[in-house]
Amino acid sequence: MQNYELIIIGAGPIGLYSTFLAGLRDIKSLTLEALDYSGGQIPELYPEKTVYDVQGIPRINAMELRDKMEEQARMFGNEILFNSKVTDIIKTDNGFNVEVNGEKLYSSRAVLICTGMGDFTPRKIGCPGEDDYLNKGLSYTVKDIEKFKDTVVGVVGGGDAAIDYANELAEVASRVYVIHHSEKFRAAEKTLENARKNQKIEFIMNTSVSKISGNSVLENVTLHNVNDNTDKILKLDRLVIAIGHVGKANLFKSINLETSPNKRNIMVNNRFETNIPGIYAVGDVASIAGEPIHPLIAVEGGDAYMAINIIKKYLNPEASIFGGHSSSLNL
Ligand SMILES: Cc1cc2nc3c(=O)[nH]c(=O)nc-3n(C[C@H](O)[C@H](O)[C@H](O)COP(=O)(O)OP(=O)(O)OC[C@H]3O[C@@H](n4cnc5c(N)ncnc54)[C@H](O)[C@@H]3O)c2cc1C
Known part of the structure; x- marks a missing residue:
């Protein structure tokens, strides 16, 4: 069994930054990522978007930011393993055994969990036709925006992801319908305001999708108005369901981690x-x-800095909590 001082679970933005920081503090770490690439929510949910709120970087394409984060994570040679889903953590006398893909074990004195929103299982509507048209016009994310060029698209949801997608899709699609089951939105005000001003976007409120149909590809959705109980058919080329993800924070059966009430x-x-x-x-x-x-890379990156310094002190009580300024290094 391979031994490490620290095992980091997840190579999203925060797992990647933690990997770099572990190297900076001379901690022998291993980062385990379930997917076969890094970046977490970036490649999964917003690869085409521009990010404006990372310190010192006025604007950057999200995937370019991910690439830079991975380059930084690898600066001190700390190991990152892909296709390595952590399935359990088992307490031992000296620390922990970490089980990967149900079998392989690694051991470490400390564990840092950076699993973000989990393993990206999308929340489904659960209506007839949903499984039949997956990747035949129906998707849960927008990964290749060019596929939506000149199409009529429906976006289901009222949170940030749905309204962000609607704005993004309106740049290439001929028409975008936002289909939302209530009148209240969870999306950021500014994003919502932009969508409301966009002539290509139409909001269909108090409405759920009750059926998805077509021939070889998706062609129609049945819309159910939850206020007056009426149904109507809407013709679409594509449907994006963006109503969140089913995430469970503690997937590790051998340890009893305290979770929030919604788990x-x-x-x-x-x-x-x-x-x-x-x-x-x-x-x-x-x-x-x-x-x-705050679910922001800059804020949580600061938290990762603190956490790694605290872990350094846990691993070696003689160590200073502050590791010094990186500008004193000569790399
Ligand atoms: C549409 C959208 C736009 C956004 N725009 C911005 C923005 O402009 N600026 C900003 O700062 N933030 C933005 N965010 C938020 C930002 O992306 C998140 O705050 C950030 O991704 C959180 O990083 P994380 O590493 O904690 O989690 P995640 O990005 O969720 O990464 C978690 C990683 O852990 C892995 N994992 C999960 N379970 C396991 C397991 N058991 N074993 C191994 N690996 C596992 C996952 O595969 C994933 O790679 C945006 C988010 C969305 C959805």
């Missing part, structure tokens, strides 16, 4: 410690002292 976040204190000594959590998966963290 989507792991509870940590302001030192990013979970209820199990030696196991830490940071990034979108963590909830600090019961409060949600």
Whole structure:
């Protein structure tokens, strides 16, 4: 069995930054990622978008940012393994055994959980036809925007992902319908305002999709108005269902990590410690002292910096909590 000081679970933005920071603090770490690429939500949910709110980078394509984060993560040679889904964490006398893909074991003294929103299982509507038209006009994300050129698209949802997608799709599609089951939105006000001003976007409120139909590809959706109980058919070329993901924070059966009431976040204190000594959590998966963290790369990157310094002190009580300024290094 291979031994490490620290095992980092997840190579999303925060797992990648934690990997770099572990190298910076001279911690022998292994990062385990379920997918066969890094970046978490970036490649899965918004590869084509521009990011504006990372310190010192006025604007950057999300995938370019991911590439730079992976380059930074590899700076000190800390290992990253893909296709390695952590399926269990088992407490031992000296730390933990970490089970990958149901069998292979690695051991470490500490574990940092950076599993974000989990393994990206999309939440389904659950209506007839949903499974039949997957990848035949129906998708849960927008990965290749060119495929939507000159099409009529329906976007289901009222959160950030749905309204972001509607704005993005309106740049290439001929018409975009936002189909939302209520009158209230969870999306950021500015994004919603932009969508409302866009002539190509039409909002269909208080409406759910009750059936998806077509021949070899998706052609129609049946819309059910939840207020007056009427149905109507809408002709579409494509449908994007963006109503969130089914995430469960603690998938590790041998340890009893404290989670939020909805089971989507792991509870940590302001030192990013979970209820199990030696196991830490940071990034979108963590909830600090019961409060949600701002789901932002810059904010959670700062948290990862703190967490790694705290882990350094846990691994070596003689070490200083502050590792010094990176500008003093001569790399
Ligand atoms: C549409 C959209 C736009 C956004 N725009 C911005 C923006 O402009 N600026 C900004 O700062 N933030 C933005 N965000 C938020 C930002 O992407 C997240 O805050 C960030 O991705 C959180 O990183 P993370 O590493 O905690 O989690 P994630 O990105 O969710 O990554 C978690 C990783 O862990 C892996 N994983 C999960 N379970 C396991 C397991 N058991 N074993 C191994 N690996 C596992 C997953 O495969 C994934 O790669 C946006 C998010 C969305 C959805």
